[in-house]
Amino acid sequence: MTDTDGRRWHDMGGQPAGPVAMEGHDFALWEKRIDALMVLCGNKGLLTVDGLRRVLEDMGEEAFEKYSYYERWIASVNQNLIEHGVYSPEELGTKMLEVAARGATYGEAQND
Template sequence: MIAWQHRDTADMRGYHDIGGLAGGAVERGEHDYALWEKRVDALLVLLSEAGLVRVDELRRGIETLGADAYDKLSYYERWISAITRVLIEKGVIGIDELGRNMETLKARWNDPATGEAKP
């Protein structure tokens, strides 16, 4: 008890470190995970097995997003942000090619002629 009471000053906590803080009612709603969310999960599982993005690196990525982004992003939005950042830091992917690929995907999605080949 003493330990968390002592730590209860907000400035000593990371924004993810919320155990014991006050909060509102637990909202019981649930959603079925979308395919893209399952793929983010799968990427982490596979990259972790490959030793490229370990769970602690994922956590560091999430815990350094900044409090604002942490609150605004959905769960798997945080994950893909963190995974991408670690991959860029390690030089596994480049930020330029990432940007190009995102633009290509966006164009492909918006083009009725190629809409079948979406991500």
């Protein structure tokens, strides 16, 4: 037996932490779209909430601190869809390059 309690990083209940940061923000379109993709892919049986969480938890504490909520969500949605066989990493890579080539801003990078 060790003297650690076996908890993973995301199991935060009761751990010491600083004051609650009260700042909020209005969700941007890209964040709402990621939320919608998660719900719709869930409805279509392409990912589960458990699958979403597994990837988020496996991303580790550093990712939790470094990336924003929906940045981590799209990473997890993407990983789940690849694992489900919806598309390959190569297809994603090709599409991401195509997106970036359209323009330097989120608005310009849309296909419309």
